[in-house]
Amino acid sequence: MGLDFTVVPGYLDIILLGVVWTIAITLGAAILSFFGGIFFAVIALYGPWFVRLPFRAFEWLFMGTPLLLQLFLIYFGLVQIGIDLPAFVAGVIGLGLHFAVYNSELIQTAIIAVDRGQMEAARTLGLSRGQALRKVVVPQAVRDVIPPIGNNMIALLKDSALVSVIGVSELTLSAQRAIGNTYRPFEFYVVAAAFYYVINLGMEWVLRRIERRVQAAR
Amino acid sequence: MDIDLMMRVYPFFLKAAWVTVQLSIYTAILGLACGALGASMRLSRLAVLRFLGAAYVSVFRGTPALIQLFILYFGGPQIGIQLNAFEAGVIGLGVNIGAYMTETIRGSIIAIDKGQREAARTLGLSGWQAMRKVILPQAARLMIRPLGVNINALIKGTALVAAISVVELTYTAQRYIGSTYKPFEMFLLSGVLYMIIIYGTGQAIKWLDRRARIV
Amino acid sequence: EELDTIKEKGVLRIAMSGAYPPFNFVNDQNEVVGFDPAIGVEIAKRMGLEAEIITTNWDGIIGGLLANKYDAIVGSMTITEERDEVVDFVGPYYTTKRAIFTKPGSEFTSIDQLGDAEVGVTLGETHEEWARERGWSVRTYKGLPELLLELENGRVDVIVNDSIAAILAMGEKGQEFETIEFETEEFGAGIAIREGNPALAAEMQAALDAMMEDGTYVDIAMEWIGADIR
Amino acid sequence: MTDDQTPFLDIRNAQKSYGDLEVLKDISLQVQRGQIVAIIGPSGSGKSTLLRAINDLDPLTGGEVWLEDMQINKKLPHRQYEKHINQVRQNIGMVFQHFNLFPHLSVRGNVTLAPKMLKGLSDAECDKLAEEQLDKVGMLDRIDYYPSQLSGGQKQRVAIARALAMKPKVMLFDEATSALDPELVEEVNLVMKKLAEEHMTMVIVTHEMGFAEAVCDRVLFMDQGVVVEEGPPSKMFRNPDNERTQNFLKKHLANANR
């Protein structure tokens, strides 16, 4: 049984649709994980204890369990308590929160590392603590962790494959569907891998450009 | 919440957790081996090896582990690689995490001050002797924590082999969900076990790191 | 011909999803039980072989057969032309109907209304393509448990599934449901093996026929299904 | 309208301890409107602590600080205090040794951040303000640069412009030139001299004795948390009464001649 890539073109439309979904999920989750990460970091550092403690537990939960399980819970679990999320939204939220927790760790460290003089300077100008955080400290912290956050974004793209388990027709599920029709797993998985790789290269390129731009403001 | 059911099936979850642990251990060992090999290729004098090392990292970090696993498991036989699911899981995940570990190991090695290598070389040590006696012992300490992060990702990644039917923790949960229609009880069981495994590993790594730092 | 190698090893490796009660599922003892394994074991026994039950995800189950991870699928697989092109079928070893279920009191009472409905199906089953051909809005899930959850949750309005499994599963869960009546042919569930093994196929078929003859089949069916589903 | 006798800035019996360590021991200091006061003294004598107490950045453990007829270091419930102190600080410009420019903002952004957020100026007004202030410190041509692209002296001039943009009533300088290379000190001193000529009220912690003598109305010598001696620069630098002052100046004037 040899390899036969001639079966692929017939399913290219399904695959390309999968690519679009994959990009959509990745983009949505990336945005959520970025801003969520900032939000969590600020909460973890400056929130009152009754917010900080539950947050710690929440963080623990996300760090300590596989994404696969989290996706199941968000999609099939939340609806039991009346929160009905479409699969796509559940996927974005699951992926997004998962990586938001990782980003939050990075940003927390970076916030602590921002020179104390920056907060002081902002405060002497009359800015309140919140204003100083928002305009002076957090932007610098975020800028300092752009490269590792970029790494997380790329990991996120690849983990978007897991969203197939809750039935979003992204690239992996599209490949599986094509395989279900043709029973040619190897060919379609290779094609899917190639698409992932290309998207990955694209993301790396964008991230390099962002890093270079951010470099100016150091 | 069906506590009764949970009490009945939890021994099987324990057994499955043991499979997850075994998977994790084998995968970690293979990953470390791949990482060491990859790092030495990336740091090699020969351009060909450097290129191969870079390509390995790029491809295996650039595509989803799930897909790599599928290709190996379902596609492998088409090119004559027959593996059972457990073997495929270990090899697939190990080679994948090895790409990440390559970068971790390489990073720690190049983080060692250039002067260390120079000093060893001036004493007349060969490149390999300097690496073995001077650079690696120092780099080994630097890499404990970042490798710990890789291993944490790896443990969670073992859930992927559920997709190729290794009956580990996640697949056990899935099978029971299919048979009992009680998803939350099953996820709770597997979630708690994952947290215990991950917490334990984290502590072990912290301990190693502290010990290595004493001098 | 693989019959010889199988006989040589003395073991018949049989695959199923392990998550399709009552046909195949995991019991409290973590054993895979149900109608399918019972049939599989019986066939193996009659061929003088040990049976080894392997559970694997449904969406990769044919891939695994082709990849020689096991020798046969006794997993309630509906015989279709497309599948027949890549595998050979022995059987059918039971027949069932396609059925469409709704929640009681649903606005959808006839098949003609389903153009406006969210239809849930299992990924890779024949029902998925059937529903898509009708131009319905289809959502795919990993398995029957998810389908039933979603029907209950209201994210899908109707589900399309094999009638027996669904009815039994709903009974098990205590779920209320209604069916939509429509014209449908019967489907045969077959045992899938790799192509080009006529001797293996013949010997399995013979074993199956024999157990249907001597009443063993009915005993198994009564035990797990509660009806003769030949 | 303040009477000429009531001081503009008034520090009354300031005390500050870190645990057992008494850093400020009952210090009082009055500054009239338009006056320029220099604080000198050895390292660790409490100069920075005193300066930072003025805008309550290092709150005192005892004593009061008044600006015109308002007490700065009032005890208030948290929310009210925050509102009060942010108000107060807008009136007090501060310049640090290490500039503390915001590296992620351009020069323009640094200067306009506070006015925009706190005074709600429009973008056009902000630009005008920034240009005005940067012109004053001779940095107008660098308005779109980032701090990392500036020399130390230029950074410090931008920091001064940033403080001035809030139109403060008092300016505090904490060793504004001591992190600078010798060639760069002069350009910052020039800016401070210009402010002096415009009668800005200033309190300056410095190690530059020559500059202090040239610019200030009054000099305070601090050591170990107390004001050892104070007086007009002519007297303080030429013939101080106190022996500690004499010793300190001897060392510092010797170094200056290197």
Added chain:
Amino acid sequence: MTDDQTPFLDIRNAQKSYGDLEVLKDISLQVQRGQIVAIIGPSGSGKSTLLRAINDLDPLTGGEVWLEDMQINKKLPHRQYEKHINQVRQNIGMVFQHFNLFPHLSVRGNVTLAPKMLKGLSDAECDKLAEEQLDKVGMLDRIDYYPSQLSGGQKQRVAIARALAMKPKVMLFDEATSALDPELVEEVNLVMKKLAEEHMTMVIVTHEMGFAEAVCDRVLFMDQGVVVEEGPPSKMFRNPDNERTQNFLKKHLANANR
């Protein structure tokens, strides 16, 4: 047996470029057995590069380096070259500005690593060797310490002992004292003086003019990749011919007097 006329260490027309940048321009230097040569010159003049060319750590782009009757920088196939250079380097001890002690090894481990690996000495022999060498630099009592537990001066003395343990024929020092606090310089200089008294052949890059004058037989002044002037220390430091040398020394002697 080398004739007294043939130099012990011989650098012939050394040239080195990094891309377009010519760092060494046709430099020649002969060192007799037991001679001590100091190289001085401004930063970036190529002193380190020249020193590091001697044991081929920064290979030259042109010219030859000979030790006794063996060419050091031979062109050889990779494997052979590696064998050759590791052999050569055992004869050339080198001490760096930043010590480069191995932090994961004790003092003993640092000193014995190379002898153990390269000369195959037994543990007992190694211990004896380590004690001998550490005694010479006055560090015997610290034999089981780790580098992180030593002061800068102590680290440098261990680094010297480590180099000496290979019984080198030549010792190279690249600003061995310039990362040290002034109080610690002396203890390292003493060790180097002792080596001088034992007639070790040495090439020393240094900024310590006083030390160079006291210890060396010959001084080389380099600037911009060429040897501007060379001669005995008495002449070089008292009345150098060349104007550039004069300027350089003026600055350096002034600083030294500070």
